[in-house]
Amino acid sequence: MAANRILADHGVLDGYGHVSARHDRDPNRYLLSRSLAPALVTISDIMEYDLDSNPVDAQERTLYVERFIHGEIYKVRPDVQAVVHHHSPAVIPFSVSTVPLRPLYHMAAFLWEGVPVFEIRDVAGMTDMLVRNPALGRALAQTLGSKAAALMRGHGAVVVSSSVSGVVGRSIYLQLNAHLQAQAIALGGPVTYLDPEEGGRVDVGGYQRAWELWKRKTTAQ
Amino acid sequence: MAANRILADHGVLDGYGHVSARHDRDPNRYLLSRSLAPALVTISDIMEYDLDSNPVDAQERTLYVERFIHGEIYKVRPDVQAVVHHHSPAVIPFSVSTVPLRPLYHMAAFLWEGVPVFEIRDVAGMTDMLVRNPALGRALAQTLGSKAAALMRGHGAVVVSSSVSGVVGRSIYLQLNAHLQAQAIALGGPVTYLDPEEGGRVDVGGYQRAWELWKRKTTAQ
Amino acid sequence: MAANRILADHGVLDGYGHVSARHDRDPNRYLLSRSLAPALVTISDIMEYDLDSNPVDAQERTLYVERFIHGEIYKVRPDVQAVVHHHSPAVIPFSVSTVPLRPLYHMAAFLWEGVPVFEIRDVAGMTDMLVRNPALGRALAQTLGSKAAALMRGHGAVVVSSSVSGVVGRSIYLQLNAHLQAQAIALGGPVTYLDPEEGGRVDVGGYQRAWELWKRKTTAQ
Amino acid sequence: MAANRILADHGVLDGYGHVSARHDRDPNRYLLSRSLAPALVTISDIMEYDLDSNPVDAQERTLYVERFIHGEIYKVRPDVQAVVHHHSPAVIPFSVSTVPLRPLYHMAAFLWEGVPVFEIRDVAGMTDMLVRNPALGRALAQTLGSKAAALMRGHGAVVVSSSVSGVVGRSIYLQLNAHLQAQAIALGGPVTYLDPEEGGRVDVGGYQRAWELWKRKTTAQ
Numbered sequence: 001m002a003a004n005r006i007l008a009d010h011g012v013l014d015g016y017g018h019v020s021a022r023h024d025r026d027p028n029r030y031l032l033s034r035s036l037a038p039a040l041v042t043i044s045d046i047m048e049y050d051l052d053s054n055p056v057d058a059q060e061r062t063l064y065v066e067r068f069i070h071g072e073i074y075k076v077r078p079d080v081q082a083v084v085h086h087h088s089p090a091v092i093p094f095s096v097s098t099v100p101l102r103p104l105y106h107m108a109a110f111l112w113e114g115v116p117v118f119e120i121r122d123v124a125g126m127t128d129m130l131v132r133n134p135a136l137g138r139a140l141a142q143t144l145g146s147k148a149a150a151l152m153r154g155h156g157a158v159v160v161s162s163s164v165s166g167v168v169g170r171s172i173y174l175q176l177n178a179h180l181q182a183q184a185i186a187l188g189g190p191v192t193y194l195d196p197e198e199g200g201r202v203d204v205g206g207y208q209r210a211w212e213l214w215k216r217k218t219t220a221q
Numbered sequence: 222m223a224a225n226r227i228l229a230d231h232g233v234l235d236g237y238g239h240v241s242a243r244h245d246r247d248p249n250r251y252l253l254s255r256s257l258a259p260a261l262v263t264i265s266d267i268m269e270y271d272l273d274s275n276p277v278d279a280q281e282r283t284l285y286v287e288r289f290i291h292g293e294i295y296k297v298r299p300d301v302q303a304v305v306h307h308h309s310p311a312v313i314p315f316s317v318s319t320v321p322l323r324p325l326y327h328m329a330a331f332l333w334e335g336v337p338v339f340e341i342r343d344v345a346g347m348t349d350m351l352v353r354n355p356a357l358g359r360a361l362a363q364t365l366g367s368k369a370a371a372l373m374r375g376h377g378a379v380v381v382s383s384s385v386s387g388v389v390g391r392s393i394y395l396q397l398n399a400h401l402q403a404q405a406i407a408l409g410g411p412v413t414y415l416d417p418e419e420g421g422r423v424d425v426g427g428y429q430r431a432w433e434l435w436k437r438k439t440t441a442q
Numbered sequence: 443m444a445a446n447r448i449l450a451d452h453g454v455l456d457g458y459g460h461v462s463a464r465h466d467r468d469p470n471r472y473l474l475s476r477s478l479a480p481a482l483v484t485i486s487d488i489m490e491y492d493l494d495s496n497p498v499d500a501q502e503r504t505l506y507v508e509r510f511i512h513g514e515i516y517k518v519r520p521d522v523q524a525v526v527h528h529h530s531p532a533v534i535p536f537s538v539s540t541v542p543l544r545p546l547y548h549m550a551a552f553l554w555e556g557v558p559v560f561e562i563r564d565v566a567g568m569t570d571m572l573v574r575n576p577a578l579g580r581a582l583a584q585t586l587g588s589k590a591a592a593l594m595r596g597h598g599a600v601v602v603s604s605s606v607s608g609v610v611g612r613s614i615y616l617q618l619n620a621h622l623q624a625q626a627i628a629l630g631g632p633v634t635y636l637d638p639e640e641g642g643r644v645d646v647g648g649y650q651r652a653w654e655l656w657k658r659k660t661t662a663q
Numbered sequence: 664m665a666a667n668r669i670l671a672d673h674g675v676l677d678g679y680g681h682v683s684a685r686h687d688r689d690p691n692r693y694l695l696s697r698s699l700a701p702a703l704v705t706i707s708d709i710m711e712y713d714l715d716s717n718p719v720d721a722q723e724r725t726l727y728v729e730r731f732i733h734g735e736i737y738k739v740r741p742d743v744q745a746v747v748h749h750h751s752p753a754v755i756p757f758s759v760s761t762v763p764l765r766p767l768y769h770m771a772a773f774l775w776e777g778v779p780v781f782e783i784r785d786v787a788g789m790t791d792m793l794v795r796n797p798a799l800g801r802a803l804a805q806t807l808g809s810k811a812a813a814l815m816r817g818h819g820a821v822v823v824s825s826s827v828s829g830v831v832g833r834s835i836y837l838q839l840n841a842h843l844q845a846q847a848i849a850l851g852g853p854v855t856y857l858d859p860e861e862g863g864r865v866d867v868g869g870y871q872r873a874w875e876l877w878k879r880k881t882t883a884q
Contacts, residue, residue, distance in 0.1 A: 014652065015649070015651055015653075015656070016549070016652065036651070037651055037652060037654060039655055039659075040655055087547075089618060092546070092622045093622055093629055094629070096546045096622075097633060097634075099629040104375050105308075106351075107308070109350075121640075126640055126643065127640065127643060128643040129640055129644060153634060154546050154634065155547075155548050176310060179310065180313045180317075182625055182628060182629060183311075183313075183314040183403055184313075185628070185629060186314075186403060186406070186407055186628055187314055187318045187406060189319035189320045190318075192317040192374060193317070194350075194375055195342070195347060197347040198342075198347055198348065198349070198350055201347065201348060201349040202349045203349060209237065209256065209257070209258055210235065210237065211236075212257075212261065213236045213258035213261055214236070216261065325759045326755055326818075327792040327793075327818050328679070328750070330792075400752065401752060401755045401759075404755075404756040405756035405759050407756075407845060407848070408757070408760045408762040408845060408848060409762060410762045412760060413816060413817065414759070414817075415792075415817055416784070418789040419784075419790065419792055422789065422790060422791040422792075423792060424791060428678070430678055430679065430698065431677065431678025433700060433703065434678045434700035437703065438702075456873065457874075457876045457877070458873065477872065478875075479872055479873060482876055482879065529770070531839060532846075534767070534843045534846075534847075535846040538767045538843075538847050538855040538856070539847050539850045539853075539855075540852035541850040541852045563858070563861075569861065570769075570865045571857075572769075596767050596855065596857055597769050624846055624850060627849070627851060628849055
């Protein structure tokens with residue numbers, strides 16, 4: 001999956017995080033790598049899961065502990081075809097702040113419905129902060145609701161889209177918007193955010209123009 | 222065009238943005254790539270446009286939606302030979318802030334007349350934020366006036382110059398000045414900007430010394 | 443030692459700093475390179491020291507002046523198998539600030555007991571700031587106490603772990619947490635830190651998943 | 664000269680700036696490249712100048728306009744064997760701020776005597792900001808006094824040392840200290856700077872350990 005390597009190249013994924021896609025012929029299945037650093041994933045590492053996040057054919061491979069993030073979102077969001085969970089450094093500060101992440105950049109207009117923060121303490125008290133069971137996955141999917149992305153306090157984010165290129169582009173521009181917003185706040189004056197109506201009108205076409213570049217760059221390495 | 226690749230190397234252009242040049246024999250024509258990520262542009266992608274931004278020979282190629290930025294500026298600014306539209310991350314925060322971008326660095330002295338911000342809402346209300354018709358292009362050209370650069374709120378910037386090396390250098394140093402100004406503000410004390418008279422005296426010679434380096438680096442990759 | 447090169451790749455180590463490991467068969471010995479920039483260390487540069495930081499077989503090689511950091515920590519911390527001393531730029535600001543470095547990111551949960559700051563002036567008054575004798579090493583080890591890391595004012599940090607992959611991962615995520623905390627503070631609102639109980643529950647498994655990636659990347663260069 | 668390339672690799676020098684060294688057999692001469700981007704300088708570009716900054720044998724080569732920085736400093740500072748003039752982005756903000764650059768990091772202890780700012784307006788009113796004649800060079804040398812570095816308002820810095828490796832190391836750590844100080848200030852609490860007495864005691868040995876690494880890295884490219 002090119003998506004893993006593109007996101008690693010952009011610093012969205014480091015040694016952790018994962019990208020999944022809904023099965024293109026069976027909407028009740030999704031595809032996700034075995035437990036591995038994203039940049040190392042190859043085609044033979046991809047596994048098939050049902051929406052309860054049970055592997056169809058595990059073959060003694062180690063599974064991502066947090067695979068429930070993916071399955072529980074696919075269950076309640078039929079529009080979603082791809083999911084990324086990542087630890088992008090630019091978004092973490094907003095996950096631990098009372099200052100909400102809001103879109104100010106047209107390429108991040110998909111955030112116009114807002115970016116909720118998932119606080120695992122509200123759901124399960126003291127934990128190791130991982131979404132390690134179906135109940136936590138469901139709670140995260142509920143926080144996400146109909147939106148394009150949610151932050152996870154002190155942990156990372158989850159981003160969804162109707163395509164793999166879309167979820168990759170959204171992950172990159174979520175990160176960039178967070179960076180830009182932090183810089184705009186630091187200038188000291190009030191910040192002009194996108195109007196929700198503007199947000200709804202922007203159509204980036206699944207980031208296809210950039211996707212061609214990202215794939216080319218990743219292959220060339 | 223080396224300009225596309227140099228600006229991509231400097232992070233001024235990502236998967237989006239575009240560089241144009243006025244035709245060297247016909248001032249009523251300009252050259253601009255077909256719709257493509259700038260780093261991928263080769264000589265065969267360059268198209269010729271009239272100043273109404275109609276392609277002279279389209280050959281079914283996809284056009285940049287925002288080509289009107291270029292045509293409308295060439296119409297009213299006979300001194301301009303090259304135009305860049307970009308989304309440089311360092312300048313976006315100033316496009317959504319009440320804090321004006323101002324030159325404090327001698328290599329960015331070309332900003333001494335000020336850097337206006339184009340607010341598309343003032344011209345057309347709620348849009349998808351793209352300069353997708355001649356009227357919006359004219360409004361942007363009007364905001365730019367006689368200046369070297371204008372910001373576009375929540376979107377990016379447009380930079381003009383009397384040469385391609387000049388517009389590339391100005392794009393790079395606009396970005397650097399934005400970065401330096403943000404850092405100077407963050408230190409907390411008052412900031413000393415260039416005096417307009419200093420600004421008018423600085424002559425960087427089209428950034429020729431740096432241009433040789435940038436071209437060399439880009440070719441060597 | 444891959445650890446030297448991985449930490450150099452991540453910008454934790456520059457031309458200075460050092461990584462040591464307790465001898466795997468003799469707990470009263472430790473292994474540390476001769477005095478050399480970390481990125482240049484090869485297997486033949488590794489020397490063996492006793493816990494008083496005397497080389498077992500010096501062979502006229504130059505020793506790191508600050509080797510006492512390692513020996514004195516191994517003496518009082520039998521749980522520690524690896525030590526890094528580094529000058530990571532992200533942590534230095536916290537070493538000279540009254541704002542304490544605190545974990546807000548789950549991968550840095552190992553900091554849950556706090557991150558003390560070693561002020562060499564309190565121990566020895568005016569010095570050249572280097573831990574250049576056993577007494578200074580003991581004082582630093584005392585500041586560290588039972589914790590995973592300590593900062594050294596205006597100088598750097600020391601990080602310990604029960605394994606080499608652990609000390610490398612902790613160095614990288616100490617740096618990242620410092621960076622994230624600085625950004626979260628800059629947003630202006632209150633910051634939610636990890637609850638110590640969460641900190642105690644997180645188990646990153648010696649950063650093994652990331653370690654595989656880091657080693658692969660370093661070898662591929 | 665490796666120094667040019669090392670400083671370009673570290674982002675201290677971009678397309679501009681220059682490094683000189685006093686002639687090792689004639690203290691009334693110094694060596695400096697013809698006008699060229701530092702990263703492109705090769706041995707055949709090096710020219711010899713007298714201390715009035717007249718070239719010994721110009722051969723129709725273009726000279727750096729600001730060569731007087733070097734000559735006038737060598738005249739009044741017999742202890743200085745190497746000079747760098749650079750535009751390091753990290754130091755520019757301090758050159759336009761009322762907040763003084765001060766050493767907080769032991770590798771930048773050489774700044775313990777303070778870092779004066781050269782305001783060309785005080786000397787010559789409105790100019791193009793370049794040190795383009797002997798009088799401006801003398802004024803800058805006077806601002807520098809006995810110190811290791813001076814900032815030039817809205818322009819850059821000049822750094823001096825008793826060796827080439829020293830001036831390269833000082834340039835790199837001047838930049839790093841500026842970066843660290845900006846971050847420490849942003850944390851919001853008071854900042855602990857080096858005590859001048861500590862500053863005077865630190866001896867980095869001409870940055871020899873790092874110099875070996877920097878040279879190796881630059882050659883390997």
